Amino acid sequence: MMPSWLYRQPTEIRFGCGIRQELGGVAASLGKRTVLVTDRTLVKQDTTLEVIHHLGGNTPVFSDIEPNPTVHSVDLLAGVIRQEGSDVVVALGGGSSLDCAKAAASIALQGTPARAYHSEGKTLDARHLPVITIPTTAGTGSEVTPIAVLDDPEKSIKAPLVHDNFFPKVALVDPELTVTMPKFVTACTGLDALAHAVEGYWSRNHQPICDLMAREAAGLVFRHLPSALADGGDLGAREGMSLAALLGGLAFQLPKNAAVHACSFPLSNRYHLAHGLACAMTLDWFIRFNTPVLGGRGLALARAAGFNDLDAMADAVATLKRQALLPLRLSEAGAKIEEVDSLVEASFHPLMKNNPREVTASDLRSLYLEIM
Ligand code: ZN
Numbered sequence: 001m002m003p004s005w006l007y008r009q010p011t012e013i014r015f016g017c018g019i020r021q022e023l024g025g026v027a028a029s030l031g032k033r034t035v036l037v038t039d040r041t042l043v044k045q046d047t048t049l050e051v052i053h054h055l056g057g058n059t060p061v062f063s064d065i066e067p068n069p070t071v072h073s074v075d076l077l078a079g080v081i082r083q084e085g086s087d088v089v090v091a092l093g094g095g096s097s098l099d100c101a102k103a104a105a106s107i108a109l110q111g112t113p114a115r116a117y118h119s120e121g122k123t124l125d126a127r128h129l130p131v132i133t134i135p136t137t138a139g140t141g142s143e144v145t146p147i148a149v150l151d152d153p154e155k156s157i158k159a160p161l162v163h164d165n166f167f168p169k170v171a172l173v174d175p176e177l178t179v180t181m182p183k184f185v186t187a188c189t190g191l192d193a194l195a196h197a198v199e200g201y202w203s204r205n206h207q208p209i210c211d212l213m214a215r216e217a218a219g220l221v222f223r224h225l226p227s228a229l230a231d232g233g234d235l236g237a238r239e240g241m242s243l244a245a246l247l248g249g250l251a252f253q254l255p256k257n258a259a260v261h262a263c264s265f266p267l268s269n270r271y272h273l274a275h276g277l278a279c280a281m282t283l284d285w286f287i288r289f290n291t292p293v294l295g296g297r298g299l300a301l302a303r304a305a306g307f308n309d310l311d312a313m314a315d316a317v318a319t320l321k322r323q324a325l326l327p328l329r330l331s332e333a334g335a336k337i338e339e340v341d342s343l344v345e346a347s348f349h350p351l352m353k354n355n356p357r358e359v360t361a362s363d364l365r366s367l368y369l370e371i372m
Pocket residue numbers: 140192195196261275279
Protein backbone atom coordinates (compact mmCIF):
# COMPACT_ATOMS: atom_id res chain seq x y z
CA MET A 1 0.00 0.00 0.00
CA MET A 2 1.18 3.52 -0.73
CA PRO A 3 1.39 5.96 2.23
CA SER A 4 -1.35 8.59 2.30
CA TRP A 5 -0.47 11.85 0.55
CA LEU A 6 -1.72 15.38 -0.03
CA TYR A 7 -1.56 17.64 -3.06
CA ARG A 8 -2.51 21.30 -3.30
CA GLN A 9 -1.34 24.34 -5.20
CA PRO A 10 -3.08 27.64 -4.40
CA THR A 11 -1.18 29.79 -6.93
CA GLU A 12 -3.00 30.75 -10.12
CA ILE A 13 -0.61 30.06 -13.01
CA ARG A 14 -0.75 31.95 -16.31
CA PHE A 15 1.86 30.74 -18.80
CA GLY A 16 2.85 31.81 -22.32
CA CYS A 17 4.86 34.14 -24.52
CA GLY A 18 3.47 37.66 -24.06
CA ILE A 19 1.42 36.73 -20.94
CA ARG A 20 3.06 39.65 -19.07
CA GLN A 21 0.61 41.93 -20.88
CA GLU A 22 -2.10 40.61 -18.56
CA LEU A 23 -0.30 42.08 -15.53
CA GLY A 24 -2.32 45.32 -15.34
CA GLY A 25 -5.67 43.52 -15.16
CA VAL A 26 -4.40 40.90 -12.73
CA ALA A 27 -2.90 43.51 -10.39
CA ALA A 28 -6.06 45.67 -10.50
CA SER A 29 -8.16 42.65 -9.51
CA LEU A 30 -6.06 42.21 -6.34
CA GLY A 31 -5.65 45.77 -5.06
CA LYS A 32 -5.16 49.47 -5.73
CA ARG A 33 -1.57 50.28 -4.75
CA THR A 34 1.17 48.12 -6.20
CA VAL A 35 4.86 48.06 -5.36
CA LEU A 36 7.28 46.55 -7.89
CA VAL A 37 10.20 44.50 -6.54
CA THR A 38 13.17 43.75 -8.80
CA ASP A 39 16.97 43.65 -8.64
CA ARG A 40 19.70 46.23 -9.23
CA THR A 41 20.52 44.95 -12.74
CA LEU A 42 17.01 44.43 -14.02
CA VAL A 43 15.80 47.81 -12.77
CA LYS A 44 17.88 49.49 -15.50
CA GLN A 45 16.45 47.36 -18.30
CA ASP A 46 13.53 47.79 -20.71
CA THR A 47 11.66 44.84 -19.16
CA THR A 48 11.21 46.82 -15.94
CA LEU A 49 9.98 49.89 -17.85
CA GLU A 50 7.45 47.71 -19.66
CA VAL A 51 6.23 46.17 -16.40
CA ILE A 52 5.89 49.64 -14.82
CA HIS A 53 3.86 50.66 -17.90
CA HIS A 54 1.54 47.65 -17.42
CA LEU A 55 1.08 48.74 -13.79
CA GLY A 56 -0.10 52.21 -14.82
CA GLY A 57 3.20 54.11 -15.01
CA ASN A 58 3.87 55.37 -11.49
CA THR A 59 4.27 52.37 -9.22
CA PRO A 60 7.04 52.64 -6.60
CA VAL A 61 10.03 50.38 -7.34
CA PHE A 62 12.27 48.61 -4.79
CA SER A 63 15.50 47.15 -6.22
CA ASP A 64 17.90 47.05 -3.24
CA ILE A 65 18.31 43.26 -3.32
CA GLU A 66 21.52 41.22 -3.16
CA PRO A 67 21.98 38.07 -5.32
CA ASN A 68 21.39 35.96 -2.19
CA PRO A 69 18.71 38.10 -0.50
CA THR A 70 19.31 38.94 3.15
CA VAL A 71 16.94 39.37 6.05
CA HIS A 72 18.01 43.03 5.90
CA SER A 73 16.66 43.39 2.31
CA VAL A 74 13.36 41.88 3.45
CA ASP A 75 13.12 44.45 6.27
CA LEU A 76 13.92 47.34 3.89
CA LEU A 77 11.24 46.19 1.46
CA ALA A 78 8.74 45.63 4.28
CA GLY A 79 9.39 49.25 5.32
CA VAL A 80 8.68 50.49 1.77
CA ILE A 81 5.46 48.45 1.64
CA ARG A 82 4.26 50.03 4.91
CA GLN A 83 5.36 53.53 3.92
CA GLU A 84 3.68 53.37 0.50
CA GLY A 85 0.53 51.68 1.86
CA SER A 86 0.94 49.00 -0.84
CA ASP A 87 -1.73 46.32 -1.06
CA VAL A 88 -0.24 44.22 -3.93
CA VAL A 89 3.41 43.18 -4.31
CA VAL A 90 4.66 42.49 -7.86
CA ALA A 91 7.97 40.58 -8.00
CA LEU A 92 9.97 40.64 -11.25
CA GLY A 93 13.26 38.76 -11.56
CA GLY A 94 15.07 35.63 -10.46
CA GLY A 95 14.64 33.75 -7.22
CA SER A 96 16.25 36.52 -5.16
CA SER A 97 13.63 39.18 -6.00
CA LEU A 98 10.76 36.71 -5.80
CA ASP A 99 11.86 35.25 -2.45
CA CYS A 100 12.49 38.69 -0.93
CA ALA A 101 9.05 39.88 -2.10
CA LYS A 102 7.22 36.82 -0.78
CA ALA A 103 8.79 37.18 2.66
CA ALA A 104 8.33 40.97 2.85
CA ALA A 105 4.66 40.73 1.81
CA SER A 106 4.07 38.88 5.10
CA ILE A 107 6.63 40.51 7.36
CA ALA A 108 5.45 44.04 6.43
CA LEU A 109 2.20 43.28 8.26
CA GLN A 110 3.75 41.51 11.27
CA GLY A 111 5.82 44.32 12.75
CA THR A 112 8.86 42.22 13.76
CA PRO A 113 12.11 42.12 11.76
CA ALA A 114 12.69 39.20 9.38
CA ARG A 115 15.53 37.71 11.46
CA ALA A 116 13.07 36.74 14.21
CA TYR A 117 11.26 34.40 11.78
CA HIS A 118 14.28 33.26 9.76
CA SER A 119 16.93 32.69 12.40
CA GLU A 120 15.20 32.80 15.80
CA GLY A 121 12.18 30.52 15.39
CA LYS A 122 9.35 33.07 15.73
CA THR A 123 6.16 32.03 13.90
CA LEU A 124 4.40 34.16 11.29
CA ASP A 125 0.67 34.70 11.66
CA ALA A 126 -1.68 34.58 8.67
CA ARG A 127 -1.51 38.29 7.71
CA HIS A 128 0.06 38.91 4.29
CA LEU A 129 -0.40 40.82 1.04
CA PRO A 130 -1.03 39.14 -2.35
CA VAL A 131 2.08 38.63 -4.45
CA ILE A 132 2.28 38.40 -8.26
CA THR A 133 5.45 36.66 -9.45
CA ILE A 134 7.01 37.26 -12.88
CA PRO A 135 10.17 35.13 -13.27
CA THR A 136 12.94 36.31 -15.62
CA THR A 137 15.06 33.18 -15.08
CA ALA A 138 14.05 29.55 -15.57
CA GLY A 139 15.04 27.50 -12.56
CA THR A 140 14.10 28.40 -9.02
CA GLY A 141 10.39 27.62 -9.32
CA SER A 142 9.99 30.39 -6.74
CA GLU A 143 7.06 31.71 -8.81
CA VAL A 144 4.87 28.91 -7.41
CA THR A 145 6.47 27.82 -4.11
CA PRO A 146 5.86 29.00 -0.51
CA ILE A 147 9.62 29.13 0.06
CA ALA A 148 11.96 32.12 0.52
CA VAL A 149 15.66 31.27 0.73
CA LEU A 150 17.20 34.05 2.84
CA ASP A 151 20.67 34.80 4.12
CA ASP A 152 21.44 36.15 7.57
CA PRO A 153 25.12 37.06 7.09
CA GLU A 154 25.67 38.16 10.71
CA LYS A 155 24.53 34.77 11.98
CA SER A 156 26.00 32.90 8.97
CA ILE A 157 22.65 31.23 8.31
CA LYS A 158 21.44 30.76 4.74
CA ALA A 159 18.29 28.69 4.81
CA PRO A 160 14.77 28.54 3.44
CA LEU A 161 11.95 30.22 5.33
CA VAL A 162 8.70 28.44 4.45
CA HIS A 163 5.13 29.54 5.17
CA ASP A 164 1.74 29.15 3.49
CA ASN A 165 1.55 32.98 3.38
CA PHE A 166 4.37 32.89 0.84
CA PHE A 167 2.39 31.13 -1.88
CA PRO A 168 2.13 33.75 -4.65
CA LYS A 169 -1.44 34.66 -5.56
CA VAL A 170 -0.68 34.67 -9.30
CA ALA A 171 2.36 33.57 -11.33
CA LEU A 172 2.78 35.14 -14.77
CA VAL A 173 5.34 32.93 -16.54
CA ASP A 174 6.40 34.56 -19.79
CA PRO A 175 9.27 32.72 -21.54
CA GLU A 176 10.07 35.84 -23.62
CA LEU A 177 11.41 37.46 -20.44
CA THR A 178 14.17 34.82 -20.20
CA VAL A 179 15.81 35.27 -23.64
CA THR A 180 18.32 37.85 -22.41
CA MET A 181 19.55 35.64 -19.55
CA PRO A 182 23.35 35.19 -19.83
CA LYS A 183 24.69 31.68 -20.50
CA PHE A 184 26.09 31.25 -16.97
CA VAL A 185 22.74 32.15 -15.36
CA THR A 186 20.88 29.95 -17.87
CA ALA A 187 23.07 27.01 -16.85
CA CYS A 188 22.90 27.56 -13.08
CA THR A 189 19.15 28.14 -12.98
CA GLY A 190 18.46 25.32 -15.47
CA LEU A 191 20.39 22.83 -13.34
CA ASP A 192 18.55 24.12 -10.25
CA ALA A 193 15.27 23.23 -12.03
CA LEU A 194 16.67 19.75 -12.68
CA ALA A 195 17.73 19.42 -9.04
CA HIS A 196 14.18 20.33 -7.92
CA ALA A 197 12.68 17.72 -10.24
CA VAL A 198 15.12 14.99 -9.19
CA GLU A 199 14.98 15.77 -5.45
CA GLY A 200 11.18 16.17 -5.38
CA TYR A 201 11.03 12.76 -7.06
CA TRP A 202 13.42 10.90 -4.78
CA SER A 203 12.37 12.73 -1.58
CA ARG A 204 11.21 10.39 1.20
CA ASN A 205 7.92 12.33 1.00
CA HIS A 206 7.41 11.80 -2.73
CA GLN A 207 3.86 11.47 -3.98
CA PRO A 208 2.28 10.59 -7.33
CA ILE A 209 1.16 14.00 -8.66
CA CYS A 210 4.52 15.63 -7.93
CA ASP A 211 6.24 12.53 -9.42
CA LEU A 212 4.47 13.17 -12.74
CA MET A 213 5.64 16.76 -12.82
CA ALA A 214 9.16 15.78 -11.76
CA ARG A 215 9.57 13.27 -14.59
CA GLU A 216 8.24 15.76 -17.14
CA ALA A 217 10.45 18.57 -15.79
CA ALA A 218 13.59 16.40 -15.92
CA GLY A 219 12.86 15.44 -19.54
CA LEU A 220 12.29 19.09 -20.49
CA VAL A 221 15.65 20.15 -18.99
CA PHE A 222 17.62 17.55 -20.96
CA ARG A 223 15.69 18.37 -24.17
CA HIS A 224 15.92 22.15 -23.95
CA LEU A 225 18.86 23.28 -21.78
CA PRO A 226 21.55 22.38 -24.38
CA SER A 227 19.74 24.50 -27.01
CA ALA A 228 19.13 27.38 -24.59
CA LEU A 229 22.87 27.35 -23.79
CA ALA A 230 23.90 27.20 -27.45
CA ASP A 231 21.50 29.96 -28.57
CA GLY A 232 19.94 32.16 -25.90
CA GLY A 233 17.49 33.56 -28.47
CA ASP A 234 15.94 30.12 -29.18
CA LEU A 235 12.44 30.87 -27.93
CA GLY A 236 11.35 27.21 -28.18
CA ALA A 237 14.18 26.19 -25.86
CA ARG A 238 13.42 29.10 -23.52
CA GLU A 239 9.75 28.10 -23.40
CA GLY A 240 10.76 24.50 -22.61
CA MET A 241 13.01 25.69 -19.79
CA SER A 242 10.37 28.04 -18.33
CA LEU A 243 7.99 25.09 -18.24
CA ALA A 244 10.69 22.85 -16.74
CA ALA A 245 11.32 25.39 -13.97
CA LEU A 246 7.60 25.77 -13.25
CA LEU A 247 7.01 22.00 -13.13
CA GLY A 248 10.21 21.53 -11.12
CA GLY A 249 8.88 24.04 -8.56
CA LEU A 250 5.56 22.21 -8.38
CA ALA A 251 7.41 18.87 -8.13
CA PHE A 252 9.37 19.72 -4.98
CA GLN A 253 7.29 22.26 -3.10
CA LEU A 254 5.32 19.56 -1.24
CA PRO A 255 7.81 16.63 -1.08
CA LYS A 256 10.69 19.10 -0.43
CA ASN A 257 14.30 18.79 -1.57
CA ALA A 258 17.00 16.51 -0.13
CA ALA A 259 20.79 16.10 0.06
CA VAL A 260 21.74 18.23 -2.97
CA HIS A 261 19.97 21.26 -1.51
CA ALA A 262 21.15 20.53 2.04
CA CYS A 263 24.75 20.72 0.76
CA SER A 264 24.03 23.77 -1.40
CA PHE A 265 23.35 26.04 1.61
CA PRO A 266 26.87 25.97 3.14
CA LEU A 267 28.44 25.91 -0.35
CA SER A 268 26.71 29.12 -1.41
CA ASN A 269 27.06 30.66 2.05
CA ARG A 270 30.82 30.05 2.37
CA TYR A 271 32.01 30.34 -1.22
CA HIS A 272 29.40 32.74 -2.61
CA LEU A 273 28.26 30.29 -5.26
CA ALA A 274 24.99 31.02 -7.07
CA HIS A 275 22.29 28.72 -5.69
CA GLY A 276 21.94 26.68 -8.89
CA LEU A 277 25.71 26.30 -9.20
CA ALA A 278 25.93 25.10 -5.59
CA CYS A 279 23.30 22.45 -6.43
CA ALA A 280 25.00 21.52 -9.72
CA MET A 281 28.27 20.88 -7.86
CA THR A 282 26.88 17.75 -6.16
CA LEU A 283 23.90 16.76 -8.34
CA ASP A 284 25.56 14.09 -10.50
CA TRP A 285 27.35 12.64 -7.42
CA PHE A 286 24.06 12.24 -5.53
CA ILE A 287 22.31 10.75 -8.59
CA ARG A 288 24.93 7.96 -8.52
CA PHE A 289 24.88 7.74 -4.69
CA ASN A 290 21.09 7.33 -4.52
CA THR A 291 20.74 4.95 -7.49
CA PRO A 292 21.07 1.70 -5.44
CA VAL A 293 18.03 2.53 -3.26
CA LEU A 294 15.77 3.87 -6.03
CA GLY A 295 15.21 0.65 -7.95
CA GLY A 296 12.44 0.77 -10.57
CA ARG A 297 11.44 4.30 -9.59
CA GLY A 298 14.93 5.51 -10.47
CA LEU A 299 14.78 3.72 -13.78
CA ALA A 300 11.41 5.33 -14.55
CA LEU A 301 12.90 8.77 -13.90
CA ALA A 302 15.92 8.07 -16.10
CA ARG A 303 13.72 6.75 -18.93
CA ALA A 304 11.36 9.75 -18.71
CA ALA A 305 14.40 12.00 -19.00
CA GLY A 306 15.56 10.13 -22.11
CA PHE A 307 18.23 7.77 -20.68
CA ASN A 308 18.67 4.03 -20.24
CA ASP A 309 19.60 4.38 -16.58
CA LEU A 310 20.51 6.91 -13.87
CA ASP A 311 24.22 6.49 -14.51
CA ALA A 312 23.72 7.83 -18.06
CA MET A 313 21.62 10.67 -16.62
CA ALA A 314 24.41 11.58 -14.17
CA ASP A 315 26.89 11.56 -17.09
CA ALA A 316 24.59 13.96 -18.98
CA VAL A 317 24.53 16.34 -15.97
CA ALA A 318 28.34 16.36 -15.96
CA THR A 319 28.34 17.04 -19.73
CA LEU A 320 25.92 19.96 -19.32
CA LYS A 321 28.19 21.48 -16.65
CA ARG A 322 31.18 21.22 -18.97
CA GLN A 323 29.20 22.62 -21.94
CA ALA A 324 28.26 25.65 -19.82
CA LEU A 325 31.87 26.06 -18.60
CA LEU A 326 30.72 25.91 -14.97
CA PRO A 327 33.41 25.45 -12.33
CA LEU A 328 33.56 21.75 -11.51
CA ARG A 329 35.74 21.89 -8.40
CA LEU A 330 35.21 23.62 -5.06
CA SER A 331 38.84 24.79 -5.08
CA GLU A 332 37.95 27.00 -8.08
CA ALA A 333 35.62 28.85 -5.70
CA GLY A 334 38.37 29.21 -3.09
CA ALA A 335 37.63 26.15 -0.95
CA LYS A 336 40.55 24.48 0.83
CA ILE A 337 41.03 20.85 1.69
CA GLU A 338 41.35 21.62 5.42
CA GLU A 339 37.78 23.03 5.34
CA VAL A 340 36.23 19.68 4.40
CA ASP A 341 35.39 18.58 7.95
CA SER A 342 33.59 21.79 8.86
CA LEU A 343 31.82 21.75 5.47
CA VAL A 344 30.60 18.22 6.18
CA GLU A 345 29.29 19.34 9.57
CA ALA A 346 27.50 22.37 8.09
CA SER A 347 25.81 20.25 5.41
CA PHE A 348 23.45 18.43 7.77
CA HIS A 349 20.52 20.77 7.17
CA PRO A 350 17.16 19.09 8.04
CA LEU A 351 16.60 18.49 4.28
CA MET A 352 19.36 15.86 4.48
CA LYS A 353 16.91 13.59 6.32
CA ASN A 354 14.71 13.69 3.21
CA ASN A 355 17.33 11.93 1.11
CA PRO A 356 16.22 8.42 0.09
CA ARG A 357 19.58 6.91 1.10
CA GLU A 358 21.01 7.77 4.50
CA VAL A 359 23.96 10.13 4.15
CA THR A 360 26.79 9.80 6.68
CA ALA A 361 29.58 12.23 7.48
CA SER A 362 31.98 9.81 5.82
CA ASP A 363 29.87 9.85 2.60
CA LEU A 364 29.99 13.63 2.54
CA ARG A 365 33.73 13.63 3.21
CA SER A 366 34.21 11.40 0.13
CA LEU A 367 31.98 13.70 -1.95
CA TYR A 368 33.78 16.90 -0.99
CA LEU A 369 37.24 15.37 -1.41
CA GLU A 370 36.20 14.12 -4.86
CA ILE A 371 35.03 17.56 -6.04
CA MET A 372 37.70 19.57 -4.17
ZN1 ZN B 1 16.99 25.07 -5.67
